[in-house]
Amino acid sequence: MTDSLQTHKPLATTRRTRVSARQKREWLDGYVLVAPAIILFVLLVVYPMFSTIYLSLFDYGLTDARIRFVGLGNFVDLTQDAVFWRSLRNNLTILVVSVIVQVGLGLILAALIDRGIRWGKGLARTLNFAPVVMSAVAVGILWQLIYDPTVGLANHFVRAIGLTPPTQGWLGDPNIVIYSILVVACWQYTGYVMIIILAGMQSVSQELYEAAEIDGATELRKFFHITLPSIRNVNIAVILITMIGAIKVFDLVYILTRGGPANASQVMGTYIYYNAFTVNQAGYASAISVVLLVFALVLGFLQLRLSYRPREDA
């Protein structure tokens, strides 16, 4: 093809330079198009990321601009900081409970809606997904009113089913505060998980179910032997998304409790903010950020790897 175009140019050398000049122009186009994205991304994401790692080695304050190299001192301090361990443990509690409740409940609800419901499917989907599009700030403030220790709806509800509400309040009792926050998180995001799983279920071949029905399989057997294996990748993806959300949580905790009472609901995100912007310990905050970054990168890497696999398998 190229030869027919080149017949008027007898010299092989000119031919080669012409081709490569054209190729170079194409390369240049490629670089120019990608440049705005690269520049913004490197300046505002990559550079700050390395900057965080660098700053974690300093005693550094944002307001007084003090900066003193302390090596791994911040990380040594972290290991002896009960509040840091508390926040890490809270992140892990949120992670475990979110995966169990959101994915568990989401899976059950999706299965019920997919196989058991004919009328109102759309309505169930809309209503369950609605909290997902709300801001965590609005959700947090709304639930703060619901959790009000004297006149909140949560107290009414609990009394109505014959139980006594916690005396120190839902968000005031250090022993239950993290679970009160988790109720809100699950309220907001179970619908999200459910919709993703439901989408996965709807692509499971109906013929498999029909064949199983001929064999007289119960719904429960079909769920465990057809549905679950068919949506394995979807389930893994949702679990990872939920885990990443649990590690990154900030808005909801900040709005509901600011990490209190007495640091009982502190998570890494809020503890970073507290150190950097409330007590002017930005170097220490950077050290916590590095820990959070490691968790996020590992989980994010798994998620990216996984997101390619279904395409290859299918």
Place this chain on the structure above:
Amino acid sequence: MRLRLSTVLVYLLVGVYTLLVALPIVWMFLSSTKTMRELFTAPFALPSDPQWSNFIRAWESGISHYLANSLLVTSVSVILIVLVSALAAYSLARINFPGRVFIYLLLIAGFAIPVHTVLVPLYRTLNGVNLINTHVGLILPYVAFGIPFSILLLYAFFLEFPAEIEDAARIDGCTIWQLVIQIVMPLSMPALVSVIIFQAVFLWNEFSLALIVIRDDALRTIPLGLTKFQGQWSTNWTLMLASLSMATLPVLLLFVILQRHFIRSLVGFSK
């Protein structure tokens, strides 16, 4: 038709759970037009005498500015995200230049970096160029953090873009910019709509960055503005709930109208 016990049970379970999810939102909207007394005496009754003045007071206390700020910041950011990401994704998907794979992986890996881990250096950088407490200082990081996910989505779409259309445009003498902006992008609306909805919902609700970048009340976006009321109206629930309703209504309405697109966009990544 046959009405089996198990079917009834399934409807009951799904119905009760869905009701529990809907209840707080319903309560929020119902209460926003009540008097304080009615709010507590009849939490789930319709307001007997709707107090629209709650909305007017909330609107005049700052919600109008916050909505305008959110609208401005969100729309400018989304437009920039779409443009920058589409150009880059096209280049990465269709032009075979050296370093392409490296650049793609670099951009995609950024997807995993939570904004909370870079709040300190971002604050430092923005402060250094006097962009703290400006909308530009908010928009720039919004765009940067929106790039990875948008490129991921658009790249997959552009890979399958028909080469014949490209070739025809090239023969007609289109520059590469014209090709991407005037031909490829308009023909990629489904993917662009997904990116737009995802980023718009995310940025409309974004709080962490706004919290460290914006100081002036006049510049606050909706989530940041709501936190002001959180302190101010902690005992005036009807006003608080009217503000929450106004802040939430635009997204909820759009969601109900464009439901199919919303769901496809927001769950798209895992599919």
